[in-house]
Amino acid sequence: MTAVAAARIASAEQARAAAAxxxxxxxxxxxxxxxxxxxPFPEIRRLAASGLLAVTVPAALGGxxxxxxxxxxxxxxxxxxxxxxxxxxxxxxxxxxxLKLAATSDQQRRYLTAVxxxxxxxxxxxxxxxxxxxxxxxxxxxIEAGQRFRIDGVKYYCTGSLFADILAxxxxxxxxxxxxxxxxxxxxxxxxxxxxxxxxxxxWNGLGQRTTGSGTVVFEGVAxxxxxxxxxxxxxxxxxxxxxxxxxxxxxxxAGIARGALTAAxxxxxxxxxxxxxxxxxxxxxxxxxxxxxxxxxxxxxAAESTLRTAGTAVDAALESPERAxxxxxxxxxxxxxxxxxxxxxxxxxxxVSGTRSAAAELNLSHFWRNARxxxxxxxxxxxxxxxxxxxxxxxxxxxxGVI
Numbered sequence: 308m309t310a311v312a313a314a315r316i317a318s319a320e321q322a323r324a325a326a327a328x329x330x331x332x333x334x335x336x337x338x339x340x341x342x343x344x345x346x347p348f349p350e351i352r353r354l355a356a357s358g359l360l361a362v363t364v365p366a367a368l369g370g371x372x373x374x375x376x377x378x379x380x381x382x383x384x385x386x387x388x389x390x391x392x393x394x395x396x397x398x399x400x401x402x403x404x405x406l407k408l409a410a411t412s413d414q415q416r417r418y419l420t421a422v423x424x425x426x427x428x429x430x431x432x433x434x435x436x437x438x439x440x441x442x443x444x445x446x447x448x449x450i451e452a453g454q455r456f457r458i459d460g461v462k463y464y465c466t467g468s469l470f471a472d473i474l475a476x477x478x479x480x481x482x483x484x485x486x487x488x489x490x491x492x493x494x495x496x497x498x499x500x501x502x503x504x505x506x507x508x509x510x511w512n513g514l515g516q517r518t519t520g521s522g523t524v525v526f527e528g529v530a531x532x533x534x535x536x537x538x539x540x541x542x543x544x545x546x547x548x549x550x551x552x553x554x555x556x557x558x559x560x561x562a563g564i565a566r567g568a569l570t571a572a573x574x575x576x577x578x579x580x581x582x583x584x585x586x587x588x589x590x591x592x593x594x595x596x597x598x599x600x601x602x603x604x605x606x607x608x609x610a611a612e613s614t615l616r617t618a619g620t621a622v623d624a625a626l627e628s629p630e631r632a633x634x635x636x637x638x639x640x641x642x643x644x645x646x647x648x649x650x651x652x653x654x655x656x657x658x659x660v661s662g663t664r665s666a667a668a669e670l671n672l673s674h675f676w677r678n679a680r681x682x683x684x685x686x687x688x689x690x691x692x693x694x695x696x697x698x699x700x701x702x703x704x705x706x707x708x709g710v711i
Contacts, residue, residue, distance in 0.1 A: 333392055382400075401556070404552055405537060432465070449487045458476060467521075476497075515678040546632035554640070558618065579665075
C-alpha cells in the first residue's frame with residue numbers, strides 16, 4: 308500500500324472523534340468483508356489518512372504524543388466495529404514505541420516523520436521452525452564492511468503486511484567475526500515493504516480475523532543499511548513498559564469485540580427474536596431469563612472495560628516512571644484475562660440469547676465469536692494467571708520478554 312497524505316491530530320478529543328466516526332463507517336461492512344474475505348484496503352487508507360496512525364509520535368516531531376491509555380481507547384473503539392481493522396495497525400503502534408525507546412534520534416526522525424505523513428508499519432516477527440515462538444532463525448548478516456547487511460528468513464502471521472509501507476523485521480545478528488562492531492542479539496530492521504528480495508504472500512486462512520493480512524513474508528538476500536537496524540534489547544531487556552503497552556492493545560481489541568457482540572445481541576433481540584412460549588410474554592426483551600442473562604453479560608463487559616482503563620493508567624505511569632513497569636504488566640495481565648473472557652463468552656452467548664434465527668448463515672453473526680476465538684489465541688491467558696499468582700504469592704515480578 309502506498310502511503311497516503313495524512314491529517315494531523317493534535318489532541319485526544321480529536322483522535323476519539325476521528326476513531327468514532329471511522330468505527331461507525333467500518334461497522335456497516337464488517338460482516339460482509341468477513342464472509343467474502345474482502346481485504347479492507349479502502350478502509351485502511353481511510354484510517355491512515357485520518358492521522359490516527361501517528362497519534363503516539365512524540366510532540367517534538369510534530370505528533371500528538373498520546374499516552375497508551377488513549378491509544379487503547381482508540382483501538383477499542385475500532386474493534387467494536389471491525390476487530391480486523393483494529394488489529395492491522397497493532398504492530399504499527401508497537402514498533403513506533405520501539406523506535407521511541409530504542410532508536411537513534413536520526414532513526415526516529417526518519418521513520419516517525421514517515422508515519423506522520425501517513426506511512427504504515429507492519430510486523431514480520433513470528434516464525435514456525437523453532438522449539439518456541441521465542442526462537443528467531445531469520446538472520447541479518449554483514450556483507451560489506453559492517454555497514455551493509457542482508458536478511459534471509461521466512462516470517463509467518465505478519466499481520467498488516469499486505470497493507471504496509473514499512474516492514475519491521477525481527478532478526479538475529481549473524482556476525483561471528485565481530486567485524487560489524489555491533490553486539491550480538493536481536494535487531495529489528497525497518498525496510499520498505501517493496502524492497503528487492505521481499506515477497507509478501509496472502510496465505511492467511513484463519514477461522515477468524517480473516518481480513519488482517521496476516522500471511523507469510525519471505526526474505527531472500529534483502530539488503531539493508533546499518534542505520535536501518537534497531538537493537539531490540541533497549542526496549543525488552545529493561546523495565547520500559549514496552550510489553551505492557553503492546554499487550555494493552557490486545558486487551559483493547561478483545562474488549563472491543565465483546566462490546567460489538569453485546570450490541571449486536573441487543574439489537575437482534577429487540578428487533579428479531581421471538582419470546583419462548585413458557586415466558587408468557589409478547590416480546591423477547593420481556594422474558595425474565597433473557598433479561599437476567601443480559602444483565603450477567605453486561606457485568607462481564609463492564610468488568611473488562613473498567614479493568615482495561617485501569618491498566619491503561621498503569622501503563623501511562625510506567626512510561627513516566629520505569630520502576631512501575633512491573634505494576635503495569637500485572638495490571639495489563641489482569642485486563643487481558645477479563646477481556647479474553649468477555650470476548651469469548653459474550654460472542655458465544657449472542658446466539659444463546661438471540662435464538663435460532665440468529666444462526667442464519669446470511670447474517671454471519673458468527674464472525675464475532677470467530678474473531679474472538681482467533682485473536683485470543685495470540686498469547687495464552689493461562690500464563691497471565693501464572694504471573695499474577697507468582698507475584699501475589701512469591702513477590703516475583705513478571706519477566707521482561709515483551710509479551711507481559
